[in-house]
Amino acid sequence: MTILEWDGYQAAGTKAQTTKGIVFGKDYTDEFGANGLAYSLITNDSQAIGKVRTGSKFDVLHPCAENFKDYVDGGFVQPWDTSLLPSFANLNPALVKGGQFNGQQYAIPWDWGYGSVIYRTDMVDPADATGWELFWNPKYKGRISMWNGATTNFEIAALKLGFPEMDNLSSDQLDQATQSLIEQKPLNKFLWVSEYTNLQPALTNGDIWIAYSWQDQWVYGREHKPPIPFNFMQPTQGRLGWYCGFMLGKDTANYYHAHKYVESYINHQACLSLTNNFYYGSADATVKLSEISDPLLAKSLSIGDPNVLSDTSKVHLQSWEPNEIAVQTAWEKVTAA
Amino acid sequence: MSAVRPRARRSASILRPGSGLLILPPAVWVLAVLVAPIVLIGLYSVNLKTNLLGVPTAFSTANWKDFLPPGSNPFWDRFKISMTITVAVSVITVVAAYPLAYFLAFVAGKRRYALLMVLLAPFFTSYLLRVIAWQVILNNHGVFNSLLWDLGLRPHGDGIPWLIYSKFSVGLVLFYSWVPFVAVPMFVVLDTMDRSLIEAAHDLGASRLTAFLRVTFPLSIPGVIAGFVFVLIPTTGEFITPLLVGGPSSFMFGNSIQSFFTDTPNWNYGAVLALWLVAVVLVMLLVFGRYLSTDLEDAAT
Numbered sequence: 001m002t003i004l005e006w007d008g009y010q011a012a013g014t015k016a017q018t019t020k021g022i023v024f025g026k027d028y029t030d031e032f033g034a035n036g037l038a039y040s041l042i043t044n045d046s047q048a049i050g051k052v053r054t055g056s057k058f059d060v061l062h063p064c065a066e067n068f069k070d071y072v073d074g075g076f077v078q079p080w081d082t083s084l085l086p087s088f089a090n091l092n093p094a095l096v097k098g099g100q101f102n103g104q105q106y107a108i109p110w111d112w113g114y115g116s117v118i119y120r121t122d123m124v125d126p127a128d129a130t131g132w133e134l135f136w137n138p139k140y141k142g143r144i145s146m147w148n149g150a151t152t153n154f155e156i157a158a159l160k161l162g163f164p165e166m167d168n169l170s171s172d173q174l175d176q177a178t179q180s181l182i183e184q185k186p187l188n189k190f191l192w193v194s195e196y197t198n199l200q201p202a203l204t205n206g207d208i209w210i211a212y213s214w215q216d217q218w219v220y221g222r223e224h225k226p227p228i229p230f231n232f233m234q235p236t237q238g239r240l241g242w243y244c245g246f247m248l249g250k251d252t253a254n255y256y257h258a259h260k261y262v263e264s265y266i267n268h269q270a271c272l273s274l275t276n277n278f279y280y281g282s283a284d285a286t287v288k289l290s291e292i293s294d295p296l297l298a299k300s301l302s303i304g305d306p307n308v309l310s311d312t313s314k315v316h317l318q319s320w321e322p323n324e325i326a327v328q329t330a331w332e333k334v335t336a337a
Numbered sequence: 338m339s340a341v342r343p344r345a346r347r348s349a350s351i352l353r354p355g356s357g358l359l360i361l362p363p364a365v366w367v368l369a370v371l372v373a374p375i376v377l378i379g380l381y382s383v384n385l386k387t388n389l390l391g392v393p394t395a396f397s398t399a400n401w402k403d404f405l406p407p408g409s410n411p412f413w414d415r416f417k418i419s420m421t422i423t424v425a426v427s428v429i430t431v432v433a434a435y436p437l438a439y440f441l442a443f444v445a446g447k448r449r450y451a452l453l454m455v456l457l458a459p460f461f462t463s464y465l466l467r468v469i470a471w472q473v474i475l476n477n478h479g480v481f482n483s484l485l486w487d488l489g490l491r492p493h494g495d496g497i498p499w500l501i502y503s504k505f506s507v508g509l510v511l512f513y514s515w516v517p518f519v520a521v522p523m524f525v526v527l528d529t530m531d532r533s534l535i536e537a538a539h540d541l542g543a544s545r546l547t548a549f550l551r552v553t554f555p556l557s558i559p560g561v562i563a564g565f566v567f568v569l570i571p572t573t574g575e576f577i578t579p580l581l582v583g584g585p586s587s588f589m590f591g592n593s594i595q596s597f598f599t600d601t602p603n604w605n606y607g608a609v610l611a612l613w614l615v616a617v618v619l620v621m622l623l624v625f626g627r628y629l630s631t632d633l634e635d636a637a638t
Contacts, residue, residue: 043599046600046602049602050388050599050602053389053602054388054602054604150600185585188585190583205477205478206477206478206494207476207477207478207496325389325603329606331601335588335592335596336411336414336588336593337414
């Protein structure tokens with residue numbers, strides 16, 4: 001079975017999954033073994049949909065909500081049979097609804113979280129760390145690393161520039177955001193590509209003080225011995241929010257295996273291990289704060305309440321972009337400038 | 338008339354029944370793996386094919402108009418930076434490889450082929466691994482900066498900012514990667530050189546330097562040009578090295594092409610950049626190939 005997946009999310013029991021305590025995917029590998037699973041890793045959302053558009057076939061895919069519509073409209077996926085997923089009933093209705101198209105369940109929501117600025121509190125003046133504009137602060141030139149994440153950087157620029165619809169920029173707004181990112185670019189040490197081999201070592205050893213990240217890096221810093229003084233910013237403009245889910249390849253020859261595989265990710269214990277290891281939220285509405293190893297941390301991130309994703313005073317949910325091609329081309333111009 | 342006859346004989350031999358078939362396999366190969374992909378890329382560049390969902394395929398030069406004329410968009414800046422890095426690396430590599438080739442050809446004696454193998458030995462490992470090894474050496478907490486800290490030459494924790502993720506690091510790793518390969522064609526030319534010409538120069542009173550400047554170096558120019566082209570052409574489209582040790586301002590033109598075909602897939606725009614690069618490489622081949630073919634003909638006679 002071929003799976004389009006983000007690095008770190010490989011099933012427990014596969015050689016690629018080395019994080020202790022992970023149990024998502026374990027039920028599947030216990031029953032069928034790990035040898036039949038082949039992963040193709042996602043670098044960013046644009047690259048993931050690009051792989052599929054250019055002919056790569058997958059049995060199971062794990063894209064994020066902003067591209068669900070692209071996979072459905074492109075005819076790359078088929079609806080799930082939710083009756084084959086016993087844990088489906090436990091999933092948060094709001095997230096479940098986000099995976100429905102034409103009255104059918106095309107995406108099984110699983111993980112959600114935030115994107116924000118992570119910074120070293122021992123290096124960055126707290127007075128400077130108020131919002132997304134920290135990426136543009138020349139005081140930290142050479143200590144910043146944004147993600148080579150194409151469209152995400154335009155969302156960040158749009159929030160910094162105060163545009164109301166970060167995923168639906170007008171032509172003029174796109175030009176302004178492009179110019180703003182071109183001005184920001186020289187402040188980066190590098191644009192990180194891999195969270196674990198690029199970003200994490202540079203943040204840990206102090207090469208980089210300020211970066212775009214998800215909350216798992218903050219948790220990594222807290223659990224590191226000795227702890228690394230990170231803060232995961234709540235920018236004045238709000239964090240980015242995201243949720244992702246599993247989709248079923250249109251021409252899969254592993255229809256029932258795919259359902260078994262996804263059930264092994266959405267069952268209660270699997271969802272709990274997602275939260276306890278990465279402090280991402282899961283779609284499982286039955287996870288209680290008392291079950292999470294650090295309830296205070298979970299509470300501070302509003303884990304257990306995915307409705308926070310629709311609270312626009314705190315979070316801006318990354319959503320489908322009608323002018324995605326123009327934004328991607330603009331990003332290439334930023335990197336080329 | 339006698340000079341014409343061999344040409345006539347060659348023409349006749351080509352027309353001999355069946356002999357033309359010999360050219361078929363390489364012709365089919367070139368058409369299939371070189372011409373056909375370029376034609377395909379050409380179709381993408383004018384939107385007669387597309388990888389973009391919902392974009393109709395109809396002839397359009399919009400992407401060409403966006404890319405041309407020179408200087409109208411950031412890809413031209415990237416192209417200029419790339420060519421500067423490429424030419425600088427090619428020149429420095431040739432200059433550095435020449436003494437190496439000279440040593441192997443004129444000083445190393447019977448050990449020259451063994452030493453050539455030693456020189457090439459690291460290149461039997463993966464290119465990717467070797468570039469990553471440079472990351473370990475150059476990064477802020479890497480081998481080089483740690484050495485400077487241990488020697489007290491820089492404050493602890495304060496790495497040289499331009500050592501990695503810079504044009505310098507890209508140039509350095511490309512230089513390292515190409516030196517041995519550039520040395521090989523120069524070594525071949527120097528090694529097969531008619532030594533009696535150098536002896537004659539000495540007999541006529543030329544010093545070692547004069548003999549080198551007036552005899553050895555001019556005769557080795559085909560190898561120098563071959564070595565220069567060996568670096569110039571492939572580094573023009575380089576993208577792996579800048580991706581791993583380059584910073585946001587030292588990405589090369591090849592990175593933009595690679596990105597349009599993978600990270601932010603817009604093959605139609607990427608095709609325009611790719612065709613531009615093909616055209617640049619063709620011009621390079623025409624310019625340098627002329628010198629190379631002339632010298633090869635000279636060598637043959």
